[in-house]
Amino acid sequence: MSESGGSNSAADVAARAAEAYEALGGLAETVEDEWQYVTDLVDAYLPSIRGLVGADPGRALAADVIAAVDEAICEIALITDPHKAIDWLSTFPHLVALALGGDVDRRAGAADGAVGDLDTADLHTTEPDGDSPFRLLRGGR
Amino acid sequence: MRFQDAAKDARAVVYAGIQSDPLVSRAATLLEEATTAERLLARAAMNGERTDPETWRRVFPTLFGESAGEGLRGHAEQILAASLEVAERGEAARSQYRGAVVEELTARLLARRAGPEEPVKRERRVLFDGVRAEIHPYDVTLESAARPEVYDCKWGARGINADVLNQLDDARAHAAEEDVDLRVAIVVFDARRSCELRLDRSTANHDQTRLVPLEFLDELKGGRP
Numbered sequence: 001m002s003e004s005g006g007s008n009s010a011a012d013v014a015a016r017a018a019e020a021y022e023a024l025g026g027l028a029e030t031v032e033d034e035w036q037y038v039t040d041l042v043d044a045y046l047p048s049i050r051g052l053v054g055a056d057p058g059r060a061l062a063a064d065v066i067a068a069v070d071e072a073i074c075e076i077a078l079i080t081d082p083h084k085a086i087d088w089l090s091t092f093p094h095l096v097a098l099a100l101g102g103d104v105d106r107r108a109g110a111a112d113g114a115v116g117d118l119d120t121a122d123l124h125t126t127e128p129d130g131d132s133p134f135r136l137l138r139g140g141r
Numbered sequence: 142m143r144f145q146d147a148a149k150d151a152r153a154v155v156y157a158g159i160q161s162d163p164l165v166s167r168a169a170t171l172l173e174e175a176t177t178a179e180r181l182l183a184r185a186a187m188n189g190e191r192t193d194p195e196t197w198r199r200v201f202p203t204l205f206g207e208s209a210g211e212g213l214r215g216h217a218e219q220i221l222a223a224s225l226e227v228a229e230r231g232e233a234a235r236s237q238y239r240g241a242v243v244e245e246l247t248a249r250l251l252a253r254r255a256g257p258e259e260p261v262k263r264e265r266r267v268l269f270d271g272v273r274a275e276i277h278p279y280d281v282t283l284e285s286a287a288r289p290e291v292y293d294c295k296w297g298a299r300g301i302n303a304d305v306l307n308q309l310d311d312a313r314a315h316a317a318e319e320d321v322d323l324r325v326a327i328v329v330f331d332a333r334r335s336c337e338l339r340l341d342r343s344t345a346n347h348d349q350t351r352l353v354p355l356e357f358l359d360e361l362k363g364g365r366p
Contacts, residue, residue: 037299040338064202071199078190087297090335091185095200098178105334 010100011057013069017096018049020073024092028085038086045093048104052097061100068099142289142321147264147278159234160241160263168223169245171216177356178204179220184330184355186224187239197221236296243294243330244280246358251283251292253362259285267291267323269315275308281328289316290324292353298335301327306345313349326351333357 025042029035072095079085093104147153159165172183182204186197198205204217227238244263252261265282266274283290291312293305309325316323329336333354340347353361 034299036342037339040342041335044334044338064199064206067199068202071196075185075190075196075200084188086299087188090298090332091181091188094181094332095185098181098201098203105332 008060008066009057010059010061011053013061013066014050014053014057014096014100016073017052017069017092018046020076021046021049021089021092024076024079024085024089027079027082028089030082031086034086038089041086041089045089045104049093049096052100052102052104054100054102065099065101069096072096072099142270142316142319142323143268144262144282144284144289145266145268145274147266153264156237156241159237160245162238162241164223164226165238165241165245168220168227168242169249171220171223172242172246173249175216175220179217180330180355180358182217183220183224183242186221187227187235187242189228192225192228194218194221194225197225239296239330240294243296243328246330247281247292247294247328247353247361250358250361251281251290255283256285259283265291267312267316269312269319272315275312277304277308279312288322288324290326292326292328294328294330296330298329298331298339298354301329301336301339301343303343303345306343306347306350309350310346324351325349326353328353328358328361330355330358 025038028038072092076088076092079088097104172180182201205214227235230238248261255261262282262284264278266278268274279291280294281292293309313323313325333356336352336354
């Protein structure tokens with residue numbers, strides 16, 4: 001069992017992260033002017049967090065991985081400022097993905113190798129990615 | 142088209158003090174050579190509720206765990222220390238520090254590829270014949286005579302708004318009227334996906350504006366957009 005009292009399977013850890021993320025979204029959406037952006041973030045990232053379970057939801061995770069996700073959950077649970085919550089709606093999924101070794105950049109329905117894919121290995125290199133939007137948004141120049 | 146120093150109003154004078162704080166330079170130097178994971182660490186720690194380093198070491202086992210090499214751990218520790226110093230400046234000041242770090246980082250990365258006749262400058266206006274100057278200066282400019290570039294820098298994707306996008310696109314369009322190929326870009330120390338979600342909802346013209354999100358900051362030093 002982890003410090004938060006949950007179990008150690010990938011499914012349970014991802015579920016805890018998703019639940020915490022939904023709560024963060026609830027706080028963030030109180031900023032009325034940003035309701036649409038908050039909704040877009042939650043709609044995009046929540047399925048991705050759940051998807052971090054991977055092919056084997058029952059697999060046991062290493063203790064440091066569980067601790068990383070639970071610590072990140074603790075961090076966002078401390079947030080009371082809805083404006084800061086919006087910032088963390090963008091950050092939290094990437095922390096969870098880094099810990100679990102997955103990808104939250106993939107758009108729903110995107111094929112493997114599509115623009116938007118960025119796996120964990122990419123996060124530990126300083127080499128530019130070949131699918132960079134910086135390149136793609138050059139407008140063909 | 143020509144570049145000009147922005148007027149120093151009271152806000153600019155105060156902000157200049159933050160920009161010149163050695164902490165900003167130290168953080169930018171560390172982030173210049175950082176991996177995306179380390180930049181995520183900086184974003185999280187600078188924006189975190191807690192400032193005890195052990196918390197953040199637990200959140201990032203790939204940077205601080207046994208599997209990380211000694212070199213990576215050491216570099217990540219320096220980034221964490223600088224980031225927590227920013228966080229400890231307090232809620233009001235930290236946002237200005239974070240912005241200054243992103244600007245300094247952008248300028249440093251651009252300077253890596255800028256030629257001797259292409260100075261990288263800060264807080265500059267772009268003036269066009271017969272066009273009233275914009276109120277807000279550009280955060281970073283690469284002032285090449287042949288191929289100038291202007292950059293607006295944001296801490297988060299939420300900073301992407303119609304005013305910023307319109308100003309960038311207006312500058313590009315005015316430059317084009319003078320047959321100048323001005324490249325305009327927005328640098329965001331935030332996840333690409335979040336930036337794209339923000340841009341997807343924007344009705345401001347941005348099809349010729351480049352996005353440089355956190356994951357791709359190194360492209361700034363690698364070649365002209």
